[in-house]
Amino acid sequence: MDNGTAKNIREGLTADCSKCFGLCCTALAIVASTDFPINKPAGTPCVNLQSDYSCQIHSNLRGRGFKGCTVFDCLGAGQVVSQVTFKGQSWRDNPEIGDKMFRVFPIMEQIHEMIAYISEALSYDIPHKLSDRLNVQLVALQNLTRLDAEQLLVLDLAKYRIPINNLLSETSKYIRESLLAKLPGNKNATNYNHERADWIGKKLRGKDLRAMNFRGAYLIAADLRNTDLRSADFIGADLRDADVSGANLSTSMFLTQMQINSAKGDVKTTLPSQIERPSHWVK
């Protein structure tokens, strides 16, 4: 697979709410917190969901306390469940399918998330042996998206997640070590491993953090202003309220729209091409 094809697959994972029956606003539970002003159990529509499945406070979600809604990204799982798995039947017109639809949605979300990570890995210049193994997993995941609801509900996703996680780690290590080899001085990859590190609120302004491994790291409210984060791996990292204003994330790896939506940034933050600048960053 060439880089262009991998990028097209990644870009195809864009949510299209006009083709979805408001699944994120219905299937998922909401817990009152700094991100939401209300509680809502899973499987019940949000009070703001309108009959055409649009949100009546869409233009002012943050102002109304629904910050969590501006962070969420289903990676296109909503429209696939609505239009492919359930063939355009809505839970409002067919209440008997509602429960099944709401349980399938988070499963499809996880499949789409894995497809997003693999397609990103395939967009890098990596050894053929590694890309061949990633391609096998990609095809398997794409086939899963076409299963019917009954088949999706009994899937053992760990069977896919574990080998995929290993392949993504291998990709990350290859890319980060390739960069370290080009940097001046004797760079020791061990010093770049901050997997699952607790860096909550850490002051890192202006630091060179290239090729760092931040897999699963807690970077909540960290000061990352004007940092260089190229080729840093962010898979599973918690970036809530981390300040990436002016930071260079242009080639950061496995960064998601949700992570960026949950962080603070500005017009000077440089983002990877597949990530959109959140509208709430405009100052």
Ligand code: SF4
């Ligand atoms: S506030 Fe709007 S976007 Fe958020 S869950 Fe409710 S309907 Fe959906």
